[in-house]
Amino acid sequence: MTCPLLYRFRVIDRLPEPPSPAAARGTLVHAVLERLFDEPAPRRTPQTARALLQPQWERLVAAEPELAGLFADETERDAWLTEASQMLDRYFTLEDPTRLEPSHRELEVAATLESGLRLRGYIDRLDVAATGELRIVDYKTGASPREEFVARALFQMKFYAVALWLTRQQVPKLLQLIYLGNGEIVRYAPDEADLRATVRKIDAVWQAIQRARSSGDWRYRQSKLCDWCAHQSICPAFGGTPPPLPAVPGVVAPQTTGSIPPPAAAEQAPAPV
Ligand code: SF4
Numbered sequence: 078m079t080c081p082l083l084y085r086f087r088v089i090d091r092l093p094e095p096p097s098p099a100a101a102r103g104t105l106v107h108a109v110l111e112r113l114f115d116e117p118a119p120r121r122t123p124q125t126a127r128a129l130l131q132p133q134w135e136r137l138v139a140a141e142p143e144l145a146g147l148f149a150d151e152t153e154r155d156a157w158l159t160e161a162s163q164m165l166d167r168y169f170t171l172e173d174p175t176r177l178e179p180s181h182r183e184l185e186v187a188a189t190l191e192s193g194l195r196l197r198g199y200i201d202r203l204d205v206a207a208t209g210e211l212r213i214v215d216y217k218t219g220a221s222p223r224e225e226f227v228a229r230a231l232f233q234m235k236f237y238a239v240a241l242w243l244t245r246q247q248v249p250k251l252l253q254l255i256y257l258g259n260g261e262i263v264r265y266a267p268d269e270a271d272l273r274a275t276v277r278k279i280d281a282v283w284q285a286i287q288r289a290r291s292s293g294d295w296r297y298r299q300s301k302l303c304d305w306c307a308h309q310s311i312c313p314a315f316g317g318t319p320p321p322l323p324a325v326p327g328v329v330a331p332q333t334t335g336s337i338p339p340p341a342a343a344e345q346a347p348a349p350v
Contacts (some may be wrong), residue, residue, distance in 0.1 A: 078232070078282060079302055082319070085295035086308045090323060094307040098147050101137070102161050103218040106257060107201065108133045109165060110216055111182045113174060121174040126165040130158060164218055164257040171255055171262055179214075180205040188243035192280050200237050210250035213237050220258035230254060231265050235275040242272050293322055 086092045109129045113121050138144045148154035181203040189195050202214040213234055222230045234252035242248050254263040289295050297314045311317040 078229075079300060080298040080306075081285070081289055082295045082297040082312060083302070083306060083308065084286070085289070085322075086311075086319070089290070089295075090320065092308060096141070096144055096147060097305070098157055099218070099305070101144055101147060102157065102164075105130070105134055105137060105161050106164050106218050107216055108137065109161075110168065110201075114177075114179055114182060118175045118178075123166050123169050126168070127162050130162060130165070134158065167257050167260045168216075168255070170260055171257075177204065179203065186237060186240035186244065188240040190243075190276055190280060192283070194280060194283050196236065196240050196279070198233075198237055198240060200241075203241075206250070209247075211241060211245075211247060212251040212253060213241070213249050214253045214255065217254055217256045218258055219256065221254070221256040221261040221263055227263060230263065232275070232278070234265065235267060235271060236279065238267050239272050239275050239279070242269075248272060295319075 087094075109126055112129050112133065113126055116125055148157065179202045182201065184200040184203050185197070186200055187195065187197040200213055201216050204212040204214060206212070215234060215237075231252060231254070234254060238249045238252060248267060248269050250266060252265045252267060256262070297312055299314050303309065303312075303314065306312070309315040309317065311319050313319070
């Protein structure tokens with residue numbers, strides 16, 4: 078939905094992307110918030126969260142040693158850890174984890190649409206009320222979006238809601254995005270019509286992917302995301318040329334998108350919700 082060519086680089090070409098401090102901080106903060114709920118409720122304090130930072134960072138580096146090379150020296154790494162710590166402090170201004178008992182953390186959800194498309198994703202946290210109502214919670218380490226981009230941010234949450242709806246036959250009561258970058262919460266109460274519209278949207282995105290897969294026409298779409306894109310050097314928007322598409326057994330490889338201009342607004346299908 079954001080950039081078809083970036084989707085191609087990531088999913089079709091499977092090009093590696095070097096770790097970035099911002100992405101690593103997101104992983105670290107998520108890991109701490111997940112582990113925080115292993116503690117008995119009275120111990121879910123800012124002090125406990127801060128104490129979890131270093132061991133979680135060491136665990137992440139052990140699993141992915143290249144993370145250790147993200148920082149020039151210890152001073153830079155410590156400044157980065159301080160920012161992560163400030164995000165955790167901000168979390169406690171938004172929720173009181175001593176009063177929460179999540180039903181699941183890092184919950185894998187999977188469902189198959191009527192079209193046959195298989196959906197799969199991970200929910201940061203699922204809360205189930207005593208009355209059985211579901212709340213899907215996602216942590217973001219960036220800042221909350223401007224009003225015109227909230228719907229786009231909610232698409233991911235509606236995607237999870239669809240997966241839960243199809244597997245549990247229950248529309249989640251609340252979708253909750255917690256933005257630790259600026260300390261704001263976005264909440265949305267979906268209804269069944271919302272989720273049906275999301276299913277149509279997901280199917281439309283998948284059809285667009287299949288069309289691009291058979292035509293080789295993976296269009297680039299410039300946005301603020303380009304500033305963080307690891308593939309600028311092979312993106313036509315920045316004067317680069319994409320590599321040939323990887324061969325698929327039994328399929329003649331279509332032409333690559335090297336000289337394709339950015340799409341006109343009317344051609345940009347499907348549009349974000
Ligand atoms: S640099 Fe921008 S336009 Fe090019 S692939 Fe990355 S996100 Fe898409």
